[in-house]
Amino acid sequence: GDSVTQTEGQVTVSESKSLIINCTYSATSIAYPNLFWYVRYPGEGLQLLLKVITAGQKGSSRGFEATYNKETTSFHLQKASVQESDSAVYYCALSDLGTNSAGNKLTFGIGTRVLVRP
Amino acid sequence: DMKVTQMPRYLIKRMGENVLLECGQDMSHETMYWYRQDPGLGLQLIYISYDVDSNSEGDIPKGYRVSRKKREHFSLILDSAKTNQTSVYFCASTPGQRAEQFFGPGTRLTVL
Numbered sequence: 584g585d586s587v588t589q590t591e592g593q594v595t596v597s598e599s600k601s602l603i604i605n606c607t608y609s610a611t612s613i614a615y616p617n618l619f620w621y622v623r624y625p626g627e628g629l630q631l632l633l634k635v636i637t638a639g640q641k642g643s644s645r646g647f648e649a650t651y652n653k654e655t656t657s658f659h660l661q662k663a664s665v666q667e668s669d670s671a672v673y674y675c676a677l678s679d680l681g682t683n684s685a686g687n688k689l690t691f692g693i694g695t696r697v698l699v700r701p
Numbered sequence: 702d703m704k705v706t707q708m709p710r711y712l713i714k715r716m717g718e719n720v721l722l723e724c725g726q727d728m729s730h731e732t733m734y735w736y737r738q739d740p741g742l743g744l745q746l747i748y749i750s751y752d753v754d755s756n757s758e759g760d761i762p763k764g765y766r767v768s769r770k771k772r773e774h775f776s777l778i779l780d781s782a783k784t785n786q787t788s789v790y791f792c793a794s795t796p797g798q799r800a801e802q803f804f805g806p807g808t809r810l811t812v813l
Binding site for chain 1: 705707738741742743744746749759791793795801802803804805806807
């Protein structure tokens with residue numbers, strides 16, 4: 584089946600420093616899945632941070648970037664300069680687009696907790 | 702304001718009791734989902750609902766059932782809860798394929 588592997592556990596980074604969260608995927612149900620980063624802030628539900636549906640393209644949002652690399656099957660999340668407000672749990676996910684046009688199935692990584700120190 | 706709500710947010714039950722988790726969305730989305738997340742694992746799909754009374758098993762449906770009688774409301778039911786169903790449960794909805802999923806804040810269920 585499909586799987587997503589991302590940086591495990593917690594990443595601690597000082598404010599204004601750079602951040603990278605690694606994500607690699609394996610998709611057996613579809614050759615080029617859609618790729619997503621979701622973020623969960625304390626007390627809230629997951630919300631979409633960015634998505635890329637075309638291999639080779641880059642997505643960006645709120646200063647975060649991720650490039651869909653089909654050669655290395657990776658979708659690493661990066662930010663050049665983090666802020667305290669970026670402290671959250673980040674999830675990498677892929678979509679198989681589903682067999683039903685009404686919906687699709689997401690396969691998630693385990694989540695990476697990011698703590699930004701002032 | 703687009704929103705997915707979940708009730709209750711926290712729940713403690715004893716083994717063998719019945720559990721009802723409720724999810725609502727105000728976006729008229731056709732498709733809704735129930736996931737659970739356990740430590741060290743990603744979110745796992747329990748059930749998908751494509752519309753009213755049109756439900757499909759996800760990856761881990763055993764021990765769960767669902768009910769969708771109105772488009773905006775999707776319930777997860779545990780008949781005779783087990784301790785291994787202790788988890789955080791997330792509900793989500795989407796307007797269709799290739800669209801993002803909108804998630805609720807989660808329900809933390811503890812089964813003693």
